[in-house]
Amino acid sequence: MRLSRYFLPILREAPREAEIVSHRLMLRAGMLRQESAGIYAFLPLGLRVLNKICAIVREEQNRSGAIELLMPTIQSAELWRESGRYEAYGKEMLRIEDRHEREMLFGPTNEEMITEIFRAYVRSYKDLPLNLYHIQWKFRDEVRPRFGLMRGREFLMKDAYSFDFDQAGAEHSYNKMFVAYLRTFARMGLKAIPMRADTGPIGGNLSHEFIILASTGESEVFCHKDYLEMAVPPADVNFDDVDGLKQIFGQWTAQYAATSDMHEAAEFAKVPADKQVSARGIEVGHIFYFGTKYSEPMKAVVAGPDGKETPIHGGSYGIGPSRLVAAIIEASHDDAGIIWPEPVAPFKVALLNLKQGDAATDGACEQMYQELTAKGVEVLYHDRDERPGAKFATADLIGLPWQVMIGPRGLAEGKVEVKKRADGSKELMSPAAAVDLLT
Numbered sequence: 470m471r472l473s474r475y476f477l478p479i480l481r482e483a484p485r486e487a488e489i490v491s492h493r494l495m496l497r498a499g500m501l502r503q504e505s506a507g508i509y510a511f512l513p514l515g516l517r518v519l520n521k522i523c524a525i526v527r528e529e530q531n532r533s534g535a536i537e538l539l540m541p542t543i544q545s546a547e548l549w550r551e552s553g554r555y556e557a558y559g560k561e562m563l564r565i566e567d568r569h570e571r572e573m574l575f576g577p578t579n580e581e582m583i584t585e586i587f588r589a590y591v592r593s594y595k596d597l598p599l600n601l602y603h604i605q606w607k608f609r610d611e612v613r614p615r616f617g618l619m620r621g622r623e624f625l626m627k628d629a630y631s632f633d634f635d636q637a638g639a640e641h642s643y644n645k646m647f648v649a650y651l652r653t654f655a656r657m658g659l660k661a662i663p664m665r666a667d668t669g670p671i672g673g674n675l676s677h678e679f680i681i682l683a684s685t686g687e688s689e690v691f692c693h694k695d696y697l698e699m700a701v702p703p704a705d706v707n708f709d710d711v712d713g714l715k716q717i718f719g720q721w722t723a724q725y726a727a728t729s730d731m732h733e734a735a736e737f738a739k740v741p742a743d744k745q746v747s748a749r750g751i752e753v754g755h756i757f758y759f760g761t762k763y764s765e766p767m768k769a770v771v772a773g774p775d776g777k778e779t780p781i782h783g784g785s786y787g788i789g790p791s792r793l794v795a796a797i798i799e800a801s802h803d804d805a806g807i808i809w810p811e812p813v814a815p816f817k818v819a820l821l822n823l824k825q826g827d828a829a830t831d832g833a834c835e836q837m838y839q840e841l842t843a844k845g846v847e848v849l850y851h852d853r854d855e856r857p858g859a860k861f862a863t864a865d866l867i868g869l870p871w872q873v874m875i876g877p878r879g880l881a882e883g884k885v886e887v888k889k890r891a892d893g894s895k896e897l898m899s900p901a902a903a904v905d906l907l908t
């Protein structure tokens with residue numbers, strides 16, 4: 470992409486309305502535009518990151534055996550009356566009336582709708598287990614929408630729903646999502662810790678929030694330090710291996726980790742003092758086993774081996790891709806700007822032309838741009854007529870993992886300069902070596 474033909478509205482000044490660094494940087498880097506309180510337009514650079522995050526989420530969901538579909542954003546109130554949640558949900562639900570005075574709503578989540586889809590088609594235990602997910606916009610009329618994408622009113626969610634014949638099956642489904650989540654967040658360069666979370670009126674202890682430690686997080690959390698160094702399961706983990714997944718789950722829940730709702734000071738005190746982490750955190754995912762909470766009132770039943778109909782055991786599993794854009798920046802930035810982990814970076818390389826209009830420099834940049842692009846590398850070519858200083862600042866602000874700087878001084882010796890954004894290290898090398906390094 471040539472910057473001269475792109476849409477990247479960089480702001481030099483930090484906007485006053487932004488309270489936390491990720492919100493500030495997203496606005497300055499031209500990724501995001503607020504349209505109403507808690508409602509945002511993703512500008513092209515922001516959308517590229519969101520799409521990369523969704524691609525990783527999708528790959529790991531698919532790998533675990535979950536199946537993608539797409540449900541609508543608008544739902545009927547009728548469905549929610551069946552589960553008893555229409556009244557209970559309260560003011561966070563955006564209620565809408567259509568021209569026929571039918572009560573509708575903008576979905577804050579999809580348990581009811583997926584249960585309706587399930588019960589329409591599935592009749593036998595032989596069709597289980599099943600896990601269906603989608604990545605769809607949600608609306609929650611949050612009391613305090615704030616911190617940009619972190620707590621939006623309209624936000625993107627990946628929500629998966631599992632259906633099993635019995636509790637043992639449901640636990641395995643839960644473990645599949647647990648393992649998929651460990652991998653998903655690690656691939657984004659994040660250290661997400663599964664923490665015991667409140668299961669509300671359902672009881673039991675099968676609910677975990679996946680939390681990123683960050684001083685700007687809205688949750689108060691307590692955990693064992695060792696979680697920060699634990700290795701996540703490999704890509705070839707066998708999702709059908711019931712005991713294998715149980716073992717991974719066991720390993721990742723053996724040490725203390727709880728949000729403030731579930732915190733037990735006496736238990737936490739048993740963690741060695743130098744291993745106690747008491748911090749703020751961002752909830753980026755949440756998994757939940759809820760048994761027959763929806764299948765009973767909504768009559769989602771299957772016939773068992775004996776022909777008897779029983780309500781299925783369900784779970785739901787959320788990830789916030791739009792919140793993740795912000796969470797990744799909270800976890801990875803410096804004074805100059807964003808530092809994208811490569812797997813979610815909007816482009817891999819910023820190519821900086823340090824003397825626009827100089828024939829040799831323009832030519833060398835053009836060749837580098839063509840070669841990298843031809844090899845499938847995503848390059849943002851800064852080809853505008855701006856001073857090198859301004860180009861350096863923009864490149865650091867938008868935080869692409871690599872910068873290739875080409876100017877007359879280096880070219881005189883046949884060299885270009887390659888800078889790694891993460892640690893600022895710079896190296897002079899031949900254009901061919903730079904292409905090698907970046908492909």
Ligand code: ATP
Pocket residue numbers: 609611618619620621622624625626752753754755787788789790791792
């Ligand atoms: P929170 O405690 O932050 O209000 P929640 O517990 O209400 O979140 P869930 O119902 O568990 O959220 O939804 C699943 C995921 O959706 C969350 O883990 C989070 O990543 C994301 N999410 C929830 N609310 C928002 C929001 N207002 N803006 C952006 N992402 C959100």
Ligand code: MG
Pocket residue numbers: none
């Ligand atoms: Mg909430």
Ligand code: MG
Pocket residue numbers: 752
């Ligand atoms: Mg929560």
Ligand code: MG
Pocket residue numbers: 678752754755
């Ligand atoms: Mg939650």
